[in-house]
Amino acid sequence: RELNDEELLAKKRVLILLNPVSGKRTGLKIFHAHVEQFLNDAGVEFELFVTQRANHARERLHDEDLDKWDGLLFMSGDGLLNEGVNGLLSREDATVAIQKPYGIIPCGSGNAIVGAILHYSHEDYSPLNAAFVFTKGLYSFCLHPMDVGLCIQGERKTYFCLVVNWGFSGDVDIESEVFRKIGEFRFILGAIWRVVDRRIYRADISYLPYDEIPDVAKGIGSGNENSIPGNVEPEVTISLPNNSGVENNLNSESPSPKPIEPSSWIDLPGPFTNVLLTLSPMLSHELFCAPSHKFGCGYFTLVNIPYTNVSRMQVLQMVDSFKEDNLANFVRLTFTKVKAFRFTPIYPPKGYIVVDGEVVPYETCSAEITGHKMFITSL
Ligand code: ADP
Numbered sequence: 415r416e417l418n419d420e421e422l423l424a425k426k427r428v429l430i431l432l433n434p435v436s437g438k439r440t441g442l443k444i445f446h447a448h449v450e451q452f453l454n455d456a457g458v459e460f461e462l463f464v465t466q467r468a469n470h471a472r473e474r475l476h477d478e479d480l481d482k483w484d485g486l487l488f489m490s491g492d493g494l495l496n497e498g499v500n501g502l503l504s505r506e507d508a509t510v511a512i513q514k515p516y517g518i519i520p521c522g523s524g525n526a527i528v529g530a531i532l533h534y535s536h537e538d539y540s541p542l543n544a545a546f547v548f549t550k551g552l553y554s555f556c557l558h559p560m561d562v563g564l565c566i567q568g569e570r571k572t573y574f575c576l577v578v579n580w581g582f583s584g585d586v587d588i589e590s591e592v593f594r595k596i597g598e599f600r601f602i603l604g605a606i607w608r609v610v611d612r613r614i615y616r617a618d619i620s621y622l623p624y625d626e627i628p629d630v631a632k633g634i635g636s637g638n639e640n641s642i643p644g645n646v647e648p649e650v651t652i653s654l655p656n657n658s659g660v661e662n663n664l665n666s667e668s669p670s671p672k673p674i675e676p677s678s679w680i681d682l683p684g685p686f687t688n689v690l691l692t693l694s695p696m697l698s699h700e701l702f703c704a705p706s707h708k709f710g711c712g713y714f715t716l717v718n719i720p721y722t723n724v725s726r727m728q729v730l731q732m733v734d735s736f737k738e739d740n741l742a743n744f745v746r747l748t749f750t751k752v753k754a755f756r757f758t759p760i761y762p763p764k765g766y767i768v769v770d771g772e773v774v775p776y777e778t779c780s781a782e783i784t785g786h787k788m789f790i791t792s793l
């Protein structure tokens with residue numbers, strides 16, 4: 415939309431949250447080399463907050479006076495953003511807080527969200543371009559909605575904005591951590607190793623398919639890419655069965671819940687090579703996992719790579735084709751739109767469930783789409 419003079423001249427104030435140990439530990443260097451001068455030239459006022467420990471950013475955002483800031487800028491991988499999401503959603507004003515526009519400068523070893531934003535903005539993948547996209551989006555109020563998922567394990571609730579990973583990709587992500595100094599290339603090395611030393615994965619998995627119900631099921635913000643999100647309440651509430659089989663409303667923050675009648679749960683038969691529950695089309699700036707998934711579409715894409723009748727060679731080819739958006743050519747690979755998911759790992763007895771790149775307990779987990787939308791700045 416046309417901006418008036420006041421809006422064009424208004425200074426923007428940004429809180430930068432920087433994880434100094436992300437990826438190759440070059441966050442501060444990247445800040446001084448590519449971001450600081452750029453923000454100064456663009457007239458952006460900022461405070462640089464360098465985290466001293468895990469959960470530091472989460473605590474800061476839990477307590478922060480957000481009215482002081484026009485936007486949040488994460489200089490990190492996806493992990494610090496995940497902390498931010500959980501910090502914002504733990505506030506009393508969670509519904510409004512989560513809508514604060516944000517951006518990411520890639521500094522981590524896993525930078526899926528900013529990688530996807532740059533890819534779809536047709537910008538090369540670099541910290542400077544990420545700073546450009548963030549600043550331009552902030553000034554032009556160009557904000558792209560993104561969904562927030564909730565992963566529940568007993569009392570433990572983790573919000574996430576990227577992916578739940580189990581099997582091949584989860585193991586690659588975590589077992590390659592020792593190589594984090596080499597950046598995203600660690601995933602390629604890890605993947606080759608996991609193909610050679612192939613594993614079978616077994617779990618009880620079921621999901622609630624997403625019904626194409628317009629408006630209600632899509633929640634707020636959809637198609638609202640060029641305007642500032644208003645102060646609106648999330649509308650979507652999904653009921654998951656709890657262990658007693660009694661419906662359990664998990665979205666207690668919504669003041670007037672409008673439950674969607676659950677369609678039946680469907681079992682996903684195993685064994686598996688890989689299961690991903692994603693909110694993003696991409697796993698890194700060059701790896702697609704669900705090419706037709708759109709940010710903010712209001713559902714998860716459940717990606718299933720089965721074990722049976724999939725050879726090592728095919729796994730290798732699939733890993734290779736994750737680099738292009740032609741994954742649909744692999745007939746054994748399935749993509750399902752789901753609104754909720756339930757998962758109990760069986761084999762291996764010990765392993766990794768990975769939520770936004772971070773390990774959560776290896777036990778039953780449920781995930782659902784919340785009605786919350788986040789807003790990333792884009793071109
Ligand atoms: P990477 O992409 O390299 O994994 P992330 O930004 O995802 O980088 O962060 C990885 C982990 O580092 C996250 O779990 C985050 O909570 C944690 N973390 C954040 N700040 C610090 C810090 N100052 N020291 C140690 N760990 C931190």
Ligand code: MG
Pocket residue numbers: 491492493494522523524770771772
């Ligand atoms: Mg990470």
